[in-house]
Amino acid sequence: MRNEGNVVNMKLFGRNRSYSNEITAEHSGEPVSIAGWVHEKRDLGGLFFLLVRDREGLAQVTLHKREVDRELFEQARKVPRESVVAIDGIIKGEPKAPGGYELLPKRIEVLSVASYDLPLDPTGKVGAELDTRLDARFMDLRSERTKHIFIIRSQVLKAIRDFLNERGFIEINTPKIVSAATEGGTALFPISYFEREAFLNQSPQLYKQMLIASGFDKVFEIAPIFRAEEHDTTKHLNEAMSVDIEVAFVSAEEVMRILEELIAFVYSKVALYPGLDSVTTQLEVPKIPFQRIRYDEAIELLADAGEPIEWGDDLSTSAEHKLGARIGAHYFITEWPRAIKPFYAQPIEDKETTNAFDLMHPRLELASGSQRVHSYELLKQNIESKGLSAASFAFYLDAFRYGMPPHAGWGLGVERLLMSMLGIENVREVVLFPRDRRRLVP
Numbered sequence: 001m002r003n004e005g006n007v008v009n010m011k012l013f014g015r016n017r018s019y020s021n022e023i024t025a026e027h028s029g030e031p032v033s034i035a036g037w038v039h040e041k042r043d044l045g046g047l048f049f050l051l052v053r054d055r056e057g058l059a060q061v062t063l064h065k066r067e068v069d070r071e072l073f074e075q076a077r078k079v080p081r082e083s084v085v086a087i088d089g090i091i092k093g094e095p096k097a098p099g100g101y102e103l104l105p106k107r108i109e110v111l112s113v114a115s116y117d118l119p120l121d122p123t124g125k126v127g128a129e130l131d132t133r134l135d136a137r138f139m140d141l142r143s144e145r146t147k148h149i150f151i152i153r154s155q156v157l158k159a160i161r162d163f164l165n166e167r168g169f170i171e172i173n174t175p176k177i178v179s180a181a182t183e184g185g186t187a188l189f190p191i192s193y194f195e196r197e198a199f200l201n202q203s204p205q206l207y208k209q210m211l212i213a214s215g216f217d218k219v220f221e222i223a224p225i226f227r228a229e230e231h232d233t234t235k236h237l238n239e240a241m242s243v244d245i246e247v248a249f250v251s252a253e254e255v256m257r258i259l260e261e262l263i264a265f266v267y268s269k270v271a272l273y274p275g276l277d278s279v280t281t282q283l284e285v286p287k288i289p290f291q292r293i294r295y296d297e298a299i300e301l302l303a304d305a306g307e308p309i310e311w312g313d314d315l316s317t318s319a320e321h322k323l324g325a326r327i328g329a330h331y332f333i334t335e336w337p338r339a340i341k342p343f344y345a346q347p348i349e350d351k352e353t354t355n356a357f358d359l360m361h362p363r364l365e366l367a368s369g370s371q372r373v374h375s376y377e378l379l380k381q382n383i384e385s386k387g388l389s390a391a392s393f394a395f396y397l398d399a400f401r402y403g404m405p406p407h408a409g410w411g412l413g414v415e416r417l418l419m420s421m422l423g424i425e426n427v428r429e430v431v432l433f434p435r436d437r438r439r440l441v442p
């Protein structure tokens with residue numbers, strides 16, 4: 001082979017590279033350069049096809065043994081699958097080829113030779129277990145379905161940003177190395193921070209609330225959250241991506257409305273994505289408003305469905321499934337007991353409940369939020385009644401002493417949204433490099 005990938009031919013970078021989907025039969029006779037991976041090779045004796053894959057699709061490179069020089073023909077025949085090549089050639093209309101054209105090559109440059117022992121088959125003809133795919137994620141991403149999942153993920157994040165920016169939200173970035181817990185119930189990852197102990201942040205909760213005291217009024221953050229969940233399930237990650245909002249001068253109902261409108265907006269954007277079909281054929285934009293049921297009504301429905309839950313207990317996965325099957329669409333569960341919601345959720349006067357809500361998809365929880373406590377005294381009391389030390393929350397409590405508006409907000413799991421939207425069973429499928437109980441590499 002002329003170039004085994006050890007020498008970078010700078011000429012490639014000077015010429016115009018076309019994506020496979022930019023070329024059509026109408027360009028017949030014109031010269032073009034493409035670059036990509038050798039997806040498949042087909043040897044028909046006198047005729048040899050190289051299918052070259054780039055981000056946008058496939059291009060067929062056709063070599064007629066009698067018409068091309070021998071060296072070029074042998075080069076195409078010998079190049080291992082998944083090697084990276086750059087090809088200069090002439091376009092010719094060919095109805096049977098992908099995109100309706102083929103490329104008659106003048107020059108093939110092998111930029112990087114792939115080893116023969118491929119860990120996966122990117123054509124998807126040979127299936128693989130999820131663990132094997134995650135171990136070789138770089139290669140798994142070359143397959144059509146996986147690639148589209150992550151382009152959709154990028155589009156979902158863009159849609160969320162567009163929606164919130166359009167509504168006057170300010171995007172914030174809060175620290176991920178912190179000194180205190182926010183979410184009771186899930187454990188923290190301790191880290192050593194010079195001579196002190198610190199933790200990876202479970203949620204931007206305290207910081208987004210502190211920014212309400214700043215007068216920013218509407219803030220959002222899209223960032224990782226870290227949860228030291230011991231269990232190994234198909235919906236829990238140890239590092240997840242959360243969309244968090246916090247809004248001043250509103251009640252829980254107003255942020256619930258923002259949430260359902262956001263969900264419908266994101267679905268409507270993803271529904272337009274041309275690559276959606278290779279991931280799912282079942283995406284339907286949900287109708288809003290979503291049904292709202294109170295926690296006590298949910299408990300009653302569950303008792304009816306033969307899944308009794310003790311008042312004050314959280315819903316089990318099987319309870320979530322039963323309720324979801326009953327309701328059959330997205331819904332909110334509101335007015336949760338104080339005991340299972342964090343200290344910052346606003347209690348409802350004279351009741352044992354809070355103004356907190358969860359957004360549910362029939363299969364799983366997508367988001368939770370609440371009206372927040374904005375009284376310094378009540379917040380301090382709540383922190384202490386949860387057995388936490390008010391002193392370690394002093395930096396947060398201070399923000400409530402010098403003018404804190406009433407406010408509400410929520411946190412939405414990006415991976416949960418994606419898996420529910422795309423009908424994907426395992427949350428790890430929608431994370432490039434998932435972190436779970438067993439997986440820290442790659």
Ligand code: AMO
Nearest residue numbers: 203205236237240366367368369409410411413416
């Ligand atoms: P919560 O703890 O319910 O609320 O988290 C919000 C949302 O984040 C997602 N999520 C997870 N996704 C995958 N793996 C995990 N281990 C995981 N943990 C959470 C879920 C969940 O609904 N501070 C509050 C939000 C608020 O009140 O504003 C909070 O963090 O989709």
